Amino acid sequence: MHGNEVLGRELILKLADYLCDEYMKSNGNIRELIHQTRIHLMASMNPDGWQLATDTGASDYLTGRTNNNSVDLNRNFPDLDRIMFSHEENHIDHNNHLLQDITSIKEPLQPETRAVIRLIMQIPFVLSANLHGGDLVANYPYDESKSGKLTGEYSSSPDDETFRHLALQYSLYHADMADPKRKNCGDVDSAQFAKQGGITNGAKWYSLQGGMQDFNYLSSNDFEITLELGCDKYPNDDVLENEWKRNKNALINFIWQSHIGVKGIVYDSVTKLGIPNAVIHVKNVTKNIQKDIQHDITSVHDGDYFRLLTPGQYKITAYRDGYLPHTRLVTVINRPFTQAQRVDFALKPISLPPYIRIQPDNFINSKPDELFSTAQKWENWRNGNQEPLALE
Incomplete structure (x- = not known):
């Protein structure tokens, strides 16, 4: 320079x-x-x-x-x-x-x-x-x-x-x-x-x-x-x-x-295709530190990501609009002259069937946690755990 x-x-x-x-x-x-x-x-x-x-x-x-x-x-x-x-x-x-x-x-x-x-x-x-x-x-x-x-x-x-x-x-x-x-x-x-x-x-x-x-x-x-x-x-x-x-x-x-740290692929659990621009957020929980690292990275073209980290225990979350977030607890051990630990994330798409009725104003005015709750209920229904919903 x-x-x-x-x-x-x-x-x-x-x-x-x-x-x-x-x-x-x-x-x-x-x-x-x-x-x-x-x-x-x-x-x-x-x-x-x-x-x-x-x-x-x-x-x-x-x-x-x-x-x-x-x-x-x-x-x-x-x-x-x-x-x-x-x-x-x-x-x-x-x-x-x-x-x-x-x-x-x-x-x-x-x-x-x-x-x-x-x-x-x-x-x-x-x-x-x-x-x-x-x-x-x-x-x-x-x-x-x-x-x-x-x-x-x-x-x-x-x-x-x-x-x-x-x-x-x-x-x-x-x-x-x-x-x-x-x-x-x-x-x-x-x-x-x-x-x-x-x-x-x-x-x-x-x-x-x-x-x-x-x-x-x-x-x-x-x-x-x-x-x-x-x-x-x-x-x-x-x-x-x-x-x-x-x-x-x-x-x-x-x-x-x-x-060092972790690497992997963020992909759609249905299509198995890589998801670009997914956010990778890390929380350090080593010895009860419980501290979010306020610097996120994103997955790139084919859904691959690399996150440099020092040894410790971390909660790593991958998320992107249209998908349910996925969090994994990972213990990072950096071994010299070896590849980073592989940690993949399969994100489940949020998809609403055509027979579910949505009232636009209520949906738009919902709080983020309420939207997540709705998405989670729908995902539970897809897995056979509860009845389908009608959102009013």
């Missing part, structure tokens, strides 16, 4: 090469990873900035950071955080896929930003990371503070526990990101990162608006973190091999994290 922060670009290119080589060498772990995972690699989101930084010999800390229109792409995404924070304050349940709620933007979207948003909307990503330079830390949402404070305010997302896990799964597998004895990058925050396991909440470090990390989380099903890969934004080519060795295990392990 920042053209002068070049290590991520080189690591992505090397990662592609490594995955292909190790697959051909019959590396069991890499073969399993490739067979089970759709991996998308973008070496550069800002080629113009990279070209400028390269042509000028990486002469300073900022040249090439922005795109050809002098815009910082990591401040150019629609600000969905403020919408989410407003929903939280007003107890509005709408907590994901918030792009549709945007009514205006402060700055025009850049061509690169538009292209990446189109990619995010078209492909149902589960997990991602954007790679930067200038410090050594794994950064996780939210990047924007809820109060507007510029630094020092921890801004937790509903999936804070899962995001902390994801960040640690990079930092702990990196050669020294989580090592308290490692060299820091010269500022007070950097000196503290390693003592925190090599991770930080974004807004706790410094608040930013329009970042890609939070946009992914609030506009789609994707969980994204930001990786700061080192103090030097434009390192010399003679250190690239060592940097690959420092990051290789962390990169591979991070990709494996797309398989």
Whole structure:
């Protein structure tokens, strides 16, 4: 995203090469990873900035950071955080896929930003990371503070526990990101990162608006973190091999994290066809926590879904208009280098026979729980448990 922060670009290119080589060498772990995972690699989101930084010999800390229109792409995404924070304050349940709620933007979207948003909307990503330079830390949402404070305010997302896990799964597998004895990058925050396991909440470090990390989380099903890969934004080519060795295990392990939690198909119990856009809601009931995770995801094209979760016990509910909700109690146990636990949901359609009479005004004015009760009674009748109804 920042053209002068070049290590991520080189690591992505090397990662592609490594995955292909190790697959051909019959590396069991890499073969399993490739067979089970759709991996998308973008070496550069800002080629113009990279070209400028390269042509000028990486002469300073900022040249090439922005795109050809002098815009910082990591401040150019629609600000969905403020919408989410407003929903939280007003107890509005709408907590994901918030792009549709945007009514205006402060700055025009850049061509690169538009292209990446189109990619995010078209492909149902589960997990991602954007790679930067200038410090050594794994950064996780939210990047924007809820109060507007510029630094020092921890801004937790509903999936804070899962995001902390994801960040640690990079930092702990990196050669020294989580090592308290490692060299820091010269500022007070950097000196503290390693003592925190090599991770930080974004807004706790410094608040930013329009970042890609939070946009992914609030506009789609994707969980994204930001990786700061080192103090030097434009390192010399003679250190690239060592940097690959420092990051290789962390990169591979991070990709494996797309398989934590649960996955499955939401389908129609009658037609057996997958149901897209079904809502997946999760309640954490581990050790009587009884806490709803106020961030829902949705099933995609063929009814498939992936829900990243840390180990624990959860009540997971799938629902969509026209169907009865279905809740399952699931114990999540994340085993390394294996697929996520399969949890499917067969939703029963709500269908009323033609000889049931419905008075439109009463039906429209019914409360949601009353409608659900009616639907449940009809379902009971279909199963032979009670007489048919006449709704007046």
